[in-house]
Amino acid sequence: MSRLIQRYTTGERNTHWVVAIAFVLAALSGLALFHPAFFFLTHLFGGGPWTRILHPFIGVLMSLFFIAMAMRFWRLNHITPADRQWMGRIKDVLCNRDENLPELGKYNAGQKILFWTMVVTMPLLLLTGIAIWQPWFAPYVPVWLMRVAVVIHALSAWILILGIIVHVYAAIWVKGTVRAMTRGTVTEAWARHHHRAWYRETTGK
Amino acid sequence: MALQSLDITARSATTTPSPSVRGTLQVAKLIDISKCIGCKACQTACMEWNDLRDEVGHNHGVYDNPRDLTDQSWTVMRFSEVEVEQGRLEWLIRKDGCMHCAEPGCLKACPSPGAIVQYANGIVDFHEENCIGCGYCITGCPFNIPRISKKDHKAYKCTLCSDRVAVGMEPACVKTCPTGAIVFGSKEDMIHHAEGRIEDLKERGYGNAALYDPPGVGGTHVMYVLQHGDQPELYAGLPKDPHISPLVGLWKGVTKPLMSLGIGLAVFAGFFHYVTAGPKEVDAHDEEKSS
Ligand code: HEM
Ligand code: SF4
Ligand code: SF4
Numbered sequence: 307m308s309r310l311i312q313r314y315t316t317g318e319r320n321t322h323w324v325v326a327i328a329f330v331l332a333a334l335s336g337l338a339l340f341h342p343a344f345f346f347l348t349h350l351f352g353g354g355p356w357t358r359i360l361h362p363f364i365g366v367l368m369s370l371f372f373i374a375m376a377m378r379f380w381r382l383n384h385i386t387p388a389d390r391q392w393m394g395r396i397k398d399v400l401c402n403r404d405e406n407l408p409e410l411g412k413y414n415a416g417q418k419i420l421f422w423t424m425v426v427t428m429p430l431l432l433l434t435g436i437a438i439w440q441p442w443f444a445p446y447v448p449v450w451l452m453r454v455a456v457v458i459h460a461l462s463a464w465i466l467i468l469g470i471i472v473h474v475y476a477a478i479w480v481k482g483t484v485r486a487m488t489r490g491t492v493t494e495a496w497a498r499h500h501h502r503a504w505y506r507e508t509t510g511k
Numbered sequence: 512m513a514l515q516s517l518d519i520t521a522r523s524a525t526t527t528p529s530p531s532v533r534g535t536l537q538v539a540k541l542i543d544i545s546k547c548i549g550c551k552a553c554q555t556a557c558m559e560w561n562d563l564r565d566e567v568g569h570n571h572g573v574y575d576n577p578r579d580l581t582d583q584s585w586t587v588m589r590f591s592e593v594e595v596e597q598g599r600l601e602w603l604i605r606k607d608g609c610m611h612c613a614e615p616g617c618l619k620a621c622p623s624p625g626a627i628v629q630y631a632n633g634i635v636d637f638h639e640e641n642c643i644g645c646g647y648c649i650t651g652c653p654f655n656i657p658r659i660s661k662k663d664h665k666a667y668k669c670t671l672c673s674d675r676v677a678v679g680m681e682p683a684c685v686k687t688c689p690t691g692a693i694v695f696g697s698k699e700d701m702i703h704h705a706e707g708r709i710e711d712l713k714e715r716g717y718g719n720a721a722l723y724d725p726p727g728v729g730g731t732h733v734m735y736v737l738q739h740g741d742q743p744e745l746y747a748g749l750p751k752d753p754h755i756s757p758l759v760g761l762w763k764g765v766t767k768p769l770m771s772l773g774i775g776l777a778v779f780a781g782f783f784h785y786v787t788a789g790p791k792e793v794d795a796h797d798e799e800k801s802s
Contacts, residue, residue: 308801339622339645341767342524354623354643355664400784402791440646441664452650453758460762464770468777475781480791494801495793511801 310491311508319490321375328368333467335361340460362439369432376425382412383422388503389415409502416476423469427462434459517677521629523621535631539698540671540682542606543708543736544746545717546692549574549588549604553684553693557586560672560683580607582660585669586684589747595739605735605746606684606693609656609669611635613729616755617668619763620651626666633698633732634673639665651763653728653753671732701734708736727754 314322335357338347351357388408392399393415398406413421437447437455444452477483482496497505505511522529558564565583568576574590586608593601615635618627626641627648637648637657644664648657657666672682680686681695694704705722712720721740724730735749743749 308798339643339647341771342526342622342624343771345524345622345624348643354641358643358645400788402788404791404794438646438650440644440659441661444646444649445659449649449655450756452646453756453762456647456650457758457762460767460770464773467774471774471777471781475784479781479785482793493793495797498801499793499797505801 308493308495311494311497311505312490313486313492313497314490316490318375318378319487321371321378322487324371325368325375328364328371329466329470332361332364332368333463333470335364336463337467340463358440362435365431365435369428372424372428376421376428379421383418385415385418386411389418404499410500410504411507412501412504414500416472420469420473423465427466427469430458430462431466434462517630517632517634517673519628520631521615521618522625523618523627524624529628531631533631537698537732538632538634538671538676538695539701539732539734540611540685540693540695541701541705541734541736543692543694543705544603544605545708545712545720545736545738546690547588547604547606548690548692549590549602550689551576551588552687552689553606554584554586554588556683556687557669558583560675561585561670580656580658580668582658582662582665582667585609585667591745591747593745595742595745601738603738603746605749607747609635609671609733610654610728611669611671611732612653613731614755616651616653616728616759617648617657618651619755620647620759622647630673632676634671634676635732636670636673637666637668639663639667642666651755651759653750653755669733698730698732705734705736709740712736712738723749725750725753727752 334347335351337344338351338354338357339345339361345354348354348357351360388410391408392410395406398404399416434455436443438444438452438459447455477487480500482493486492494505494509497508518530518533518535520529520531563583563585565577565581568578570576571578575587577584577587580587586606589605589607591603591605593603595601611634613633615627615629617637618629618635621627622645623641623643625638626643627635627637629635642665644659644666646659646666648666649655649659657668659666672680672684675682682693685693685695694701696704702722702724709720709722717738719741720736720738723735723737723740723743735746737743737746737749739745743751
């Protein structure tokens with residue numbers, strides 16, 4: 307195995323996992339109320355009323371930690387010409403014909419798109435979630451606004467859930483990735499293969 | 512509010528049909544606003560039968576008391592002073608409360624199985640033991656009726672005295688009304704009764720008298736006789752053409768099964784992509800170059 311290089315600090319990893327765990331709990335408790343097919347998920351949270359009570363608090367926790375994470379990674383997620391090229395060759399990406407792909411920095415276009423999807427949907431979820439939050443805020447919100455809020459909340463949640471499914475799959479699919487978030491390090495070969503510009507920058511090779 | 516001998520034909524957050532074999536008589540309450548004197552005996556009877564005691568509120572300079580529906584006040588008289596004809600003041604007094612819609616928006620919006628039910632006789636009832644307190648019913652209702660209790664965080668509203676109706680009695684408000692402004696019976700009979708009243712009102716100069724049984728919600732099991740049937744808004748903002756909001760339709764319609772399917776497909780797409788294309792791995796060349 308080739309040498310290891312640092313990809314995430316301890317702080318970054320812990321923040322990521324707080325967001326990730328809170329997301330899973332928020333998604334499961336939210337889906338429970340989304341459609342009757344998922345109502346059984348309320349059993350994971352101690353029943354219907356507990357699901358209703360816990361969900362918004364989990365969501366707020368997730369939002370706060372996400373803000374910390376987003377500020378940290380913001381700069382690294384600007385879309386570059388290489389990203390457009392990479393997106394144009396998405397077929398090669400999916401079929402593992404990696405030799406046809408351009409050199410990338412710390413993140414590829416897929417990761418960046420997920421980042422911006424989260425930057426848009428998280429605040430939407432937070433704001434609309436607060437508007438329909440019983441019994442704290444919803445009693446002061448006009449009914450028409452609650453109707454708008456609940457539709458936007460459900461839609462943003464759906465987009466975010468789809469995004470995270472892709473995100474989780476990509477981590478499993480691209481071998482050697484998970485350790486970046488569990489141990490903080492990746493192999494030099496991994497960095498060279500998937501993010502060569504970032505590899506050169508960090509190692510000077 | 513549970514334990515009824517009545518068949519439940521519709522149930523919140525339930526995707527399979529509810530028992531619908533037995534046909535029962537559709538019931539309705541008819542409120543003749545032209546006969547109401549605003550004595551609030553019905554409000555009192557409702558409190559008494561249902562063991563409710565609202566807080567003694569404040570005098571706001573109007574007759575409405577309490578000011579709004581609450582978890583303890585399932586019906587409230589709303590007083591409107593209007594001049595439909597210049598110089599001729601009219602005092603319109605509407606008994607507000609659940610309309611028991613044939614197509615109830617509250618039931619459509621509710622995410623908790625069996626928290627809201629509709630009986631075969633048309634009564635829409637909340638079963639608070641299944642309520643999770645999310646407030647979606649408020650979002651769904653076109654008449655702004657359900658109220659969440661601060662005490663137990665459950666939703667409450669008029670039951671149309673389903674417990675009395677189940678054993679062959681009329682609702683408490685009907686029984687108590689001293690002028691006979693509230694009557695109760697089969698929906699058919701109530702429509703027939705209303706027709707007679709409307710004819711009478713027309714003869715007495717109310718040319719636009721009409722029955723309020725809005726088709727936008729499939730008709731209601733609480734109906735009004737309005738002197739000014741062409742302007743229901745005069746009666747403390749009774750909606751002219753109530754509908755379940757299109758936003759609620761969008762939120763609770765086909766979108767959700769489709770979205771759920773989308774989530775399922777995304778998971779399967781990932782699985783089959785892995786099986787088809789295989790994992791993305793670092794090649795020997797990279798290993799060599801970086802070591
Ligand atoms: C950011 C802070 C969030 C707040 C304050 C919040 C708040 C709420 C509230 C108040 C409800 C209504 C039910 C209840 O009271 O529990 C709700 C429903 C829901 N939430 Fe959240 N939420 C947040 C984040 C999220 C996240 C991250 C997800 C999932 C990705 C999510 C998914 C859902 C879903 C699917 C529903 C059901 C919507 C429906 O019935 O159509 N929420 N949320
Ligand atoms: S508050 Fe209760 S009755 Fe109303 S929608 Fe939620 S679970 Fe259903
Ligand atoms: S008036 Fe509102 S609470 Fe009553 S049945 Fe209709 S939608 Fe439900």
